[in-house]
Amino acid sequence: xxxxxxxxxxxxxxxxxxxxxxxxxxxxxxxxxxxxxxxxxxxxxxxxxxxxxxxxxxxxxxxxxxxxxxxxxxxxxxxxxxxxxxxxxxxxxxxxxxxxxxxxxxxxxxxxxxxxxxxxxxxxxxxxxxxxxxxxxxxxxxxxxxxxxxxxxxxxxxxxxxxxxxxxxxxxxxxxxxxxxxxxxxxxxxxxxxxxxxxxxxxxxxxxxxxxxxxxxxxxxxxxx
Amino acid sequence: xxxxxxxxxxxxxxxxxxxxxxxxxxxxxxxxxxxxxxxxxxxxxxxxxxxxxxxxxxxxxxxxxxxxxxxxxxxxxxxxxxxxxxxxxxxxxxxxxxxxxxxxxxxxxxxxxxxxxxxxxxxxxxxxxxxxxxxxxxxxxxxxxxxxxxxxxxxxxxxxxxxxxxxxxxxxxxxxxxxxxxxxxxxxxxxxxxxxxxxxxxxxxxxxxxxxxxxxxxxxxxxxx
DNA sequence: GTTGTATGAATGAAGG
DNA sequence: CCTTCATTCATACAAC
Numbered sequence: 506x507x508x509x510x511x512x513x514x515x516x517x518x519x520x521x522x523x524x525x526x527x528x529x530x531x532x533x534x535x536x537x538x539x540x541x542x543x544x545x546x547x548x549x550x551x552x553x554x555x556x557x558x559x560x561x562x563x564x565x566x567x568x569x570x571x572x573x574x575x576x577x578x579x580x581x582x583x584x585x586x587x588x589x590x591x592x593x594x595x596x597x598x599x600x601x602x603x604x605x606x607x608x609x610x611x612x613x614x615x616x617x618x619x620x621x622x623x624x625x626x627x628x629x630x631x632x633x634x635x636x637x638x639x640x641x642x643x644x645x646x647x648x649x650x651x652x653x654x655x656x657x658x659x660x661x662x663x664x665x666x667x668x669x670x671x672x673x674x675x676x677x678x679x680x681x682x683x684x685x686x687x688x689x690x691x692x693x694x695x696x697x698x699x700x701x702x703x704x705x706x707x708x709x710x711x712x713x714x715x716x717x718x719x720x721x722x723x724x725x726x727x728x729x730x
Numbered sequence: 731x732x733x734x735x736x737x738x739x740x741x742x743x744x745x746x747x748x749x750x751x752x753x754x755x756x757x758x759x760x761x762x763x764x765x766x767x768x769x770x771x772x773x774x775x776x777x778x779x780x781x782x783x784x785x786x787x788x789x790x791x792x793x794x795x796x797x798x799x800x801x802x803x804x805x806x807x808x809x810x811x812x813x814x815x816x817x818x819x820x821x822x823x824x825x826x827x828x829x830x831x832x833x834x835x836x837x838x839x840x841x842x843x844x845x846x847x848x849x850x851x852x853x854x855x856x857x858x859x860x861x862x863x864x865x866x867x868x869x870x871x872x873x874x875x876x877x878x879x880x881x882x883x884x885x886x887x888x889x890x891x892x893x894x895x896x897x898x899x900x901x902x903x904x905x906x907x908x909x910x911x912x913x914x915x916x917x918x919x920x921x922x923x924x925x926x927x928x929x930x931x932x933x934x935x936x937x938x939x940x941x942x943x944x945x946x947x948x949x950x951x952x953x954x955x
Numbered sequence: 956g957t958t959g960t961a962t963g964a965a966t967g968a969a970g971g
Numbered sequence: 972c973c974t975t976c977a978t979t980c981a982t983a984c985a986a987c
Binding site: 577578580602628631632635636 | 974975976977978981982983
Binding site: 577579580622629 | 961962963964965
C-alpha cells in the first residue's frame with residue numbers, strides 16, 4: 506500500500522476539519538436563505554405572483570389610468586359595502602354558511618366578489634367592532650369611544666382614534682438569527698478569522714449579508730487540492 | 731515519508747471533484763439567494779415585517795409608552811414551519827398522539843412550541859387546505875361592471891377593479907419540495923447522485939430551488955472523512 | 956416619498 | 972372534524 510500513496514492526494518485532519526466546517530457553513534446559509542425567501546414569497550406574494558420570478562412591472566404605471574391592475578386584495582364596491590352593512594344591521598349576526606353563499610351571489614351582481622370575501626368581511630367587521638368597544642381603560646385621557654352606529658355607510662370616519670397599534674413587527678429578527686448561526690459555526694471551526702474590511706452595517710438586513718460575506722472563503726482551500 | 735502516510739486520510743480524485751462541485755453549488759446558491767433577497771427588500775421592504783416567532787422582545791424594554799405587547803399566540807419559526815410541512819407532506823395524514831409528542835420534541839429544538847401547537851397546526855392546516863380546494867370550478871359570475879360609477883356619487887372613488895382571483899397557491903409545490911429537501915438533509919442517507927453542474931440559472935426563484943434540489947448530498951461524502 | 960390608518964386576508968386557538 | 976373567535980400580517984389609500 507505504500508506505493509499507492511503516490512497516486513492519491515492527501516489532506517491532513519486539519520484541512521479536512523476546515524473543509525467540513527466550510528461545507529456546513531454553506532449548507533446552513535443556503536438553508537436559511539431558501540427558507541427566508543420562501544417565507545417572503547409566501548407572505549408578500551401570496552396572491553398575485555408577480556414579484557421575483559423576474560421583473561416586477563408596476564401595473565399602475567403601465568396603463569395611464571384605469572385598472573388593468575391585478576389587485577391583490579378585494580376592495581368592495583361602494584354598493585357592495587352598502588349592501589353588506591345593511592345585511593349586517595338587519596340583525597342576523599350570524600352570517601352562516603348558507604347565507605354567505607346567497608349574499609355572495611347577490612353581491613356578485615355588483616362587482617367581483619367571492620364567498621371568502623364576504624366571510625372575511627363579516628368576520629373582520631364583528632371583530633373590530635368589538636375591539637373598539639374594548640378601549641375604555643385609558644387612565645387619564647380623552648373621550649370614551651361612544652358607540653358609533655355604523656349604519657351610515659359611505660363615509661370615512663377620520664377620528665383621532667387612540668388606537669395605539671404598537672405592532673412590534675420584528676423585521677430584523679431573521680437577520681439576527683442567521684448571524685448567530687454563522688457565528689456559532691465559526692466558533693465551532695475556530696480556524697478562520699473574518700477577513701477585515703467589516704464595515705459596520707447600518708442596517709440589520711445588511712448584517713446578515715455581511716455575516717455571509719465574512720464567512721470563510723472556499724477558494725483558498727480549494728487551492729490546496 | 732512513508733510513515734506519514736499512515737497519519738493522513740486520503741481521498742481520490744473523484745471524491746475531490748465531487749467535493750469541489752458541491753462546494754461550488756453551495757456557493758452559487760448562496761449568492762443567488764442573497765441576490766434574490768436583496769431584490770425583494772429593495773422593491774418592497776418598506777417595513778415588511780417577517781413574522782418569526784421564537785424570539786420576543788421583552789416588553790419592559792419598550793419605549794416610554796405603554797402597552798405590554800407580549801406575544802400571546804404561538805408563531806412558528808420558519809424552520810419549524812418547514813419541518814411541519816415536510817411532515818405533513820410525507821403522507822401520514824394522521825399525526826397520532828404519539829407522533830405529536832415526538833414532533834413537538836423535535837421542533838422544540840428550534841423554538842418554543844407545545845404539543846397543542848402542533849396539534850392545532852395540523853388541524854387547521856388540513857381543514858383549510860381542504861376548504862381551499864373546494865374553490866375551483868365555479869365559472870363564477872361575470873359581473874356587470876357598468877354600474878360602478880353611478881351608484882354612489884357622493885363618496886371617494888372606489889375602483890371597481892376586476893380582480894381576477896388569480897390562483898390559490900396557498901401551498902406552492904416548490905415550497906413543499908424545499909421543505910422535504912431540507913428535512914432530508916438532516917438525515918443521513920445513502921444515495922449520492924452527482925452531476926455537480928451547478929447549472930447557474932438565472933435569478934428565477936423556482937430555478938434556484940431546482941438547483942438546490944439537484945444539489946448533491948453532503949452527508950454521504952462527509953461520512954468518508 | 957413618508958407616515959399613519961383602515962381593512963382584506965391569514966392563521967393560531969377554542970368549543971362543539 | 973367543523974365552526975368561530977382573536978390576533979396578526981400586508982396593503983391600499985390618505986394626509987403630511
